[in-house]
Amino acid sequence: MNFTKTTEQSSHYDRLEQMSVHDLLVNINKEDQTVPLAVAQALPQIEALITQVVAKMKAGGRLFYIGAGTSGRLGIVDASECPPTFGVPFDLVNGIIAGGDKAIRKAVEFAEDDREQAWNDLVAENISDKDVVIGIAASGTTPYVIGGLEKCHEHHILTGCITCNEGSPLALTAQFPVVVVVGPEFVTGSSRMKAGTAQKLVLNMISTTTMIQLGRVKGNKMVDMQLSNVKLIDRGVRMIMSEIPVSYEEASALLEQHGSVRKAVTAYKP
Known part of the structure; x- marks a missing residue:
């Protein structure tokens, strides 16, 4: 499959090691400012996905994020914040990372290359066609994520994705893709930067908007938050x-x- 993987294209900046701290910060910040604009272009896709998530959750379903590396960690962060922020059960929004919980802190070699493991991980959580699975991968080529969504389709489970490459295998696999094209990273290929920021912004939108739609916010306040400190x-x-x-x-x-x-x-x- 031929598509342009913009997240891997060469940075617009070179000789980074010769830049001063000030210039590095200015240029990183300049790139970061383009991310919300890229997210804005994807709002119709984000709306379509959230509409599906809300409908499933109102009918008793759950939300699962699956990803590898930075993408997997971002899904876990978003899922883990839902119970304390909105007072929902811990198994309502779930984050699953390739390689298991130990991969949250340390990379697990080749975990993202296993096309079968994501489905095994979802089965362990008693996944069903009531639920929604959102695959997260900046590249849009992660086998763990793509294989997981393909298995979901075989079992009639609704899927979405968050990726940063137009026309990627992941974007073409998910039923409700969200594609935020942020372009080349400041450090070539370091998709924890702009791509990671874009994913975090979209995840904020998904969980927050869904919880508001489920009645977990009154006015503008987190009236169901856990009183944990x-x-x-x-x-x-x-x-x-x-x-x-x-x-x-x-x-x-x-x-x-x-x-x-x-x-x-x-x-x-x-």
Whole structure:
């Protein structure tokens, strides 16, 4: 298959080792500023994918991200933030990385080249046709991810993807592809940079928009967040004060009694 893998094309900059720290920072930042513009071009694709995710999750399904290396780690980061931010069960949004959890910290050699393992990993999570699987790969050529989506199709499981190369095998495999073309990296081929930033932005959109659509945000506040530290408890108290006419002490007592901002506000009777 012939397609232009722009994430592997030579950087627009050369002799990086001869640049000053200032010039390196200025040029990296200049490249980074192009990423949100590239994401904006993909908004119709992102909307189409999220619409499918929301429908599946409203019907009782779950969301899975699969990826290798940086892409896999980004999926895990997004999935792991959903329970504390939105108060959802830990198995509602799931991140799976090639090579297993040990690959979160250290690269596992050739894990991304196994076309069969992603499906094995999904089966271990009791994947079903109620769920959605989103493959993440900047290159769009990762066998682990492509093989996983192909197996999903055999079992009638809805698929999407996030990639940075137009016309890539992954983009052509996913039913609802999201392609964010960020172009060559500042350091040639280092797709943890612009491509990684683009993936993170899209993942933020997917999880946040989905959770809002599922009713996990009220107004603009995380009313179902987990109260797992002093900062979050204080935030919760102030959320309650912004919703109902009580003092800080009264709001704190309501929060302690009911265990969540939503329940505290709902239970309040003046």
